[in-house]
Amino acid sequence: MRALRILLITAVILGGLFAIADRLAVSFAESEVAAKVRSSQGLTGEPEVSINGFPFLTQVASSELDDVEVRLGGVKASAGGHSVEVTEVAAELSGVRLDGFSSAVADRATGSARISYEDLGKSAPKGATVSYAGAERAAKGQVKVTGPAVELLEGAGVTIPRVAKVVLEGRTIETYSTVSISGGDTVRLRAADLPELPVPGLSGTLRETVDYDLKIDGLPSTIKLDKVAADAIGLRFSGVGTNVSLAG
Template identity: 30%
Template sequence: MVRKLLITLVVLAVLLVVADFGGRAYAEHRAAAAVQTELGLTQPPDVSIEGFPFLWHAVQGSYPTVIITAADVDQGLLPGTRAQVDLTTVTLPLRDAVAGDTSNLAAQATTSQVIIPLSSLQAALPRQDVTLSAGPNGTLQVNGTVSVAGVSIPVTGTATLSAADNALTLTVASLSAAGIDLTSVARNAAAALASGLTTTIPLRGLPFTVTSGDVQVSGTDVVITVTTGPVTLQELRRTSG
């Protein structure tokens, strides 16, 4: 009798786990379609609903975290750009979750990120005779060459990145040659190269508006991070930063 009871409990536990994972997968699929419509995305995003057991959170209508990731949002100057939104302490009524309706989804805080490949940013620059790479402490390193009297001199500098009004601006104040005392002609050439790199690139296709944000370089990507307080999914598209 005890053995049969244990077997029954194990089977029930397995069925509950399967139901929990199945319910989560179904909810994430429905939410992805709803978020696509709500945020005006060209394709369904990846939606991850955190919290275990899922069914318990679903009945309560609250989740610790919901992560929305949209790939290839910029079909213009910055291909490969991704957008990720982490919503914390999320509320969504069960009836809405079942119906695939996210219009009432609300979060106590959000962290939104725009992730731009360095290769795409480099290709969008007005000068193609430079390379971009990650510098120390999240900075952006710029490397290029200037030619003086047939001699190529490598120069380097640090770019300033800023995000505002759905645009990314790159500015290079100066370029210098490590360990080389440049002549006035070479200095002028380096200054001309630096000024020619300044550019502002629109951020298109984002599921939220970037009015301002912190910009850092991480590995092979430029990452724009925006945080907000309490917000609904509808408000997120209009106000961020």
């Protein structure tokens, strides 16, 4: 009985030591992968990396991690020379194949991110405000775009004749733009319909002014965005990728 007790105590101690060693190893690995992701993606800040699953050491021994979560900062969207921050950028990767810590490639990854209405407004055409369109229109993937007609047109570099300017002065444009994804990395806003301006030739120019694209920079190139949704906070988009390089 005494020998059995000693054996059990020894097993518990060794198990505890293994668990401690395992947690220290995963902490080191997360730091190494974070540094690699920052370097390979050209990020301004260190990403948060969580390697899930226990024990970690047996995963390393098999050169494959079951599940890795990465939260990125420093991702930007750009439109018309304006750059705005993309927030809540995250990727969940499965089947991550290791080559030491010099490189890591995931069989599959799902990515998601968000842009607030405030930041959408910063990237919008000069004079335009982008806001929540209400639950019914948001369910259709639409946002509300408003702005003074004169300011929108002149912000786009359009010269408005004095007479036409008098006619348009005080007129506010209000439309609902449908949001979609193009090319896996570009968010497109296209006005569903626009009011006719009481000045010949300016209605088409107004549409060219209001419609615009945002290109997302900083996501792994193998993650392609394919879904976008509007809610009370802003736009949330997501996508999937295969053979996604996590480091190196």
